[in-house]
Amino acid sequence: MTAEGTTERVLRLLALLQRRPAWTGAELAAELRVTARSVRRDVERLRSLGYPVHATGGVGGGYQLGAGTRLPPLLLDDDEAIATAVSLRLASAGPIAGAGEAALRALAKLDQVMPPRLREEVRAVHGATETLAGPGAEIDAEVLVTLARACRDAVRVRFSYTGGPEQRTVEPVRLVTTGRRWYLMGWDPQRDDWRTFRLDRMRDVAATSWRFRPREHPDPAAFVQRAVAESPYRHRARIRLHADPAAVRDRIPPQVGRVEDDPGRAGWCILTAAADRLDTIAVHVARLGFPAEVLEPPELRTAAADLAARLRDLSG
Template sequence: MTDTTSRALALLNLLQTHRHWPGTELAARLGVTERTVRRDVDRLRELGYRVESTPGVAGGYRLEAGSAVPPLLLDDDEAVTMAIGLRVAATQQLVGGPEVTLTALAKLEQVLPAVLRQRVNALAASVQAPRIGEGPVVSPAVIGEVALATRDTERLRLRYMDGAGRESVRRVEPHALAPAGRKWFLLCWDLDREDWRTFRVDRVVAVEHTRVLFSRRDISAEEIEERVLVASSWSPQKVEAAAVMELPLAEMQDVFGPWGQGATPVGEDRTRWPFGGSDWREAMYALLWIPAGVEYTVALAEPHRSELREAVARLLRALDAPDPDDAG
């Protein structure tokens, strides 16, 4: 393999790993001049790869979908088969590690021609893959588009349906796609609310690409995992309650982290925090996380309020009583 061929393949790999590359950065990574990069781009175009170039200071190159699948990759039938398989794997979590599935899916979706994409959408909709356990149906087309934008740090407009069936448009910067249980979640920065939000992918009705790139915000893998855990743990509660604590909202959020989601300020010095559980015991467990020394009041409907009061009264009597003499 000649140096020219090796360099062209290295350039192709870079173009496939990110949506847009400045010409100066490509030249630096390949260790060549920008003029050489332009010649290598022309070679890729001759091979059938559609590489779009934009002039100017902020210009660069991006790999676009063409009229046919580029050579050296897959023929049409193979591309359709692989795209369907990757989409099913993404929704079923059948491949070892979601990142591998989504990366491969994003690469293929990026260059898939419109005609083949229509075939993939039609066939994927008719494929009934065996499901592992119960879980909501995730649109393969949606997860493919979201995976592509997440990889490329592209802002999206999402039409989103919440649990109550209300539809809204959300402007987001997608940071991570992650499975939890039998659901897929998108962690993103909500531009209108200026805060992190986690959306269930099966509730995304439509995805609109903006072609506007963003810089990733600092967030650790541990925090991503915790936020997804919080989102996956939420479900309509049989017992719903709220605590108003003598703690400003900012301090409360520092203590509770992602678990404080849904909290709202009550004046400057108090915070209302909704919580709940399957019964009064789970509700009581949530109250134990309120920091020591912080006073609070609780809104809890009957009969759960009386049941909790009776259990706490017995607990206090047990703690005030002498230690049991169990020697005998």
């Protein structure tokens, strides 16, 4: 086989290893239509190029592409390349500090090696897309990585938190984003309870060497949603809506409110929302377009009536 043919086969081998977590030698040989000995030689070629290909022997053994100390080039098919380029474009306008510049550098590198036909498709998507910067707080990328590793390795983190004088030590479980903000859910040994923390309010974040045994925990997304909806705003309201809960959840961002089934009425649900102004809650409920009944507080009815009167004056 020519050197060009060998190179093409090695690239095909790399693409196969990237496609799924593990392959047996026999499976790779069948896919590449070569002998098991050729597969072993091609694996060695990949290792010499910096790809950490792990091999295990015995029954059920095989080859697996692992994480290495440096990032070698990736093989992307057409759909993956387009999706990556579009994602990088969105990341360039994201709320993570420093990520925008890094995303633009990566996008420039990807654009340089893309075939012309894919480059034109990506540029067409870019040309038809505008990114509206949201009001979310900017997050330090280093803080995000530190917390993610601590969640993975089950080690406690220590940080200062805006609004509290003391230093906090937490057993981190999961990072949750609402699109506008990032939150950490974790066990607070000092409070002996689960807590959520906004990443933009955390300072001097550091992972400790203190490992912990993960405990049973509530669903992180649901827990953060509940905490956000019940955060210490000036007003908190509960409204019964004549609508399917799934339909309401599609229209209510998690940072705005929590939607639950109404156990007393089929086809109804309960919306819990909080805000600094009652008329803000009234506007959100009115925009949903569903029949609604205020459960609490009664002052919300007054705020809604005042808002309706102002709207009538505006429309007149």
